[in-house]
Amino acid sequence: MIGHSTDSISGKIDLVRCDKHRTAGMRAVTTQTISPVGDVNFSDALYCKMPECNRHYRTDFGYFTQALGSGPDLELDQKKPRCGKHEETPALFVEQVGAEEWRLSCPIDGCDTQQPLES
Numbered sequence: 001m002i003g004h005s006t007d008s009i010s011g012k013i014d015l016v017r018c019d020k021h022r023t024a025g026m027r028a029v030t031t032q033t034i035s036p037v038g039d040v041n042f043s044d045a046l047y048c049k050m051p052e053c054n055r056h057y058r059t060d061f062g063y064f065t066q067a068l069g070s071g072p073d074l075e076l077d078q079k080k081p082r083c084g085k086h087e088e089t090p091a092l093f094v095e096q097v098g099a100e101e102w103r104l105s106c107p108i109d110g111c112d113t114q115q116p117l118e119s
């Protein structure tokens with residue numbers, strides 16, 4: 001799974017909100033991870049725009065935390081909502097649809113899968 005890009009979300013990047021802040025947008029970044037055997041991997045992710053927030057989002061892992069200079073905590077033990085309409089079952093992202101209203105949406109262009117966001 002490492003190495004997947006966020007190309008499939010390019011049309012919806014502006015809609016993605018940090019799941020911790022919900023009003024903060026996210027920007028595309030390239031993160032660097034080092035495997036136990038020393039391989040360096042680069043992968044695309046979205047990164048919260050809020051200073052001091054380490055939340056990232058990827059379509060394959062969903063939301064996760066990665067502090068600068070350290071490995072990601074992918075929170076694989078947590079059940080993350082996904083869209084089952086696609087082979088890669090992308091993780092849903094938090095979309096703001098009103099001043100006090102959010103929902104979970106599928107990152108794939110043209111897919112209209114949505115779920116209510118539990119607070």
Ligand SMILES: [Zn+2]
Pocket residue numbers: 018019020021024048049050053054055
């Ligand atoms: Zn944030």
Ligand SMILES: [Zn+2]
Pocket residue numbers: 083084085086106107108111112113
């Ligand atoms: Zn979908």
